[in-house]
Amino acid sequence: MQFHTEFSPEPLPYRLGLDSRIVTIGSCFADVMGRRLIDHKLDVLNNPFGTIFNPVTIAKLLTMALRGTAPDDNGYIERDGVWFHYDFHSSLWANTQDELRNKLIDALSTTAEAIRQADFLFLTLGSAIVYRHLKTGEVVANCHKMPGTLFEKYLYQIDHLRDDLTRLMKTVHKANPRLKVVLTVSPVRHTRDTMPLNSVSKSTLRVIAHELTIWNNWVSYFPAYELMMDDLRDYRFYEVDMIHPNAQAHDYIFEKFVQSAFDTELRAFVTQWAQISRSLAHRPLYSDNSPAHRQFLIKLLAELEVLSDRINLSAELADIRTRLKQGEKKETGTGELV
Known part of the structure; x- marks a missing residue:
């Protein structure tokens, strides 16, 4: 008997x-997935701008980075x-404006x-609901x-959002024609925006993500949002706030990602690395x-x-070599290597 809608x-x-x-780049889910990729020893620059929920700011920051534009003084x-x-x-953050400016310029340069x-490039879109600073007229992160x-x-109006992300795709493709973009919609619900408005927001993001994959054969979509909403449809997969997926949900979604996105060699390595870890x-x-532990x-x-x-x-090699040397010292009882 099957009690949930499982899909791969x-x-x-x-x-x-x-x-x-x-x-x-993107919401907190991008950070979670990035850290898991790092844990599996992949080469990852993980969310260098911090958690960014809205695609407007994501597009702005990546465009700034690739064009070498400094952060807005305002x-x-x-x-x-x-x-x-x-x-x-x-x-x-920083203790002075100049210190922060240098830190942000470094982040933009490193990202570019x-x-x-x-x-x-993994982009996780969190929300189409934005905050606009009234004095400057700019959407803020x-x-x-x-x-x-x-x-x-x-x-944010869907046509404007579509234009922003379409321009971003052209910008990153021009900067790196061999780059593949993987889009996800964050499974974290923004309940403070009300549940009805959250649904509209997620639907907007999902429509645009779909369109981008249709228009660009180097852009694909991984259904993290659908796995959480339709497969893991139970509150036992949430943190106590009933909003954020818990570790068990992250494990499940990442396992599905491994099956969908990793090549044969990398999947074999994941299994091997789990044992080594x-x-x-x-x-x-x-x-x-003891001789056995040595x-x-x-x-x-x-x-x-x-x-x-x-x-x-x-880091792992240094750790094991240090442990071996410490064992030698304890064995001699002199504190010196034999």
């Missing part, structure tokens, strides 16, 4: 490999002695270089806890300098050295 996304037309270089604000910028998430070298009277909140986390129950570490070190020809395992 179609394979993406372009598959990720072990050597793929990836940039993620976007800087100071609150309680800390400086922020309306086009960026509050995780990008990464996109020009990347194989995949984050209100930074400034008074609500400074902003106008509204649903468990071994890296293992600590002996009684003695960490042989365990030597075998693990050999596995890592083989893999290090393809991926960066410097």
Whole structure:
């Protein structure tokens, strides 16, 4: 007996490999997926602008980055002695405006270089509802806890949103013609916008994402939103706020992503790396300098050295070598290597 509607996304037309270089941009779901890709040892620049919910700001920031445009001077604000910028998430802050300007320029430059070298750009669209700063007339990425009277909140018109994202696709394709774009709609519901308006917002994003995949054969869509809404249709897959997917949901969606987006070699590596990760986390129950544990570490070190020809395992290799040396010191009882 089946108690839920399970579906498996179609394979993406372009598959990720072990050597793929990836940039993620967008909502908190982009950050979650980016961190999981990093955990699987892929080369990822993960959400360099911080959490960005609306596609208007995503398009603005990526266009600024690729054109080498500096952040708008009118976007800087100071609150309680800390400086922020309306086009960026509050995780990008500084103690002075000049310090923040340099930090933002570095983020834009790093992102531009990464996109020009990347194989995949993952864009997660969170909401079509935006906040416009009344004084400047500009849509902001984050209100930074400034008074609500400074902003106008509204649903961005679908035709304008389509134009913004269409121009963005042309810009990134011109900067890197071999770049593949993977679109997702965030499964996180924006309940503060009311449930009816959230539905309109998500529908708007989903329509435009579909159109972009029809118009551009290098743009594809992964149905994270549909997996959460239609497959994991139960509150046991949510955090206590009943809004954000929990770790179990993330595991499930990422597993579906692996099946849909990873090539054969990368899927095999994921299985291998899961075992190695468990071994890296293992600590002996009684003695960490026993002959058996030492042989365990030597075998693990050999596995890592083989893999290090393809991926960066410097931290893991250093950890195992340190543990082996510490075991030698304990064995001699002198604090010196034998």
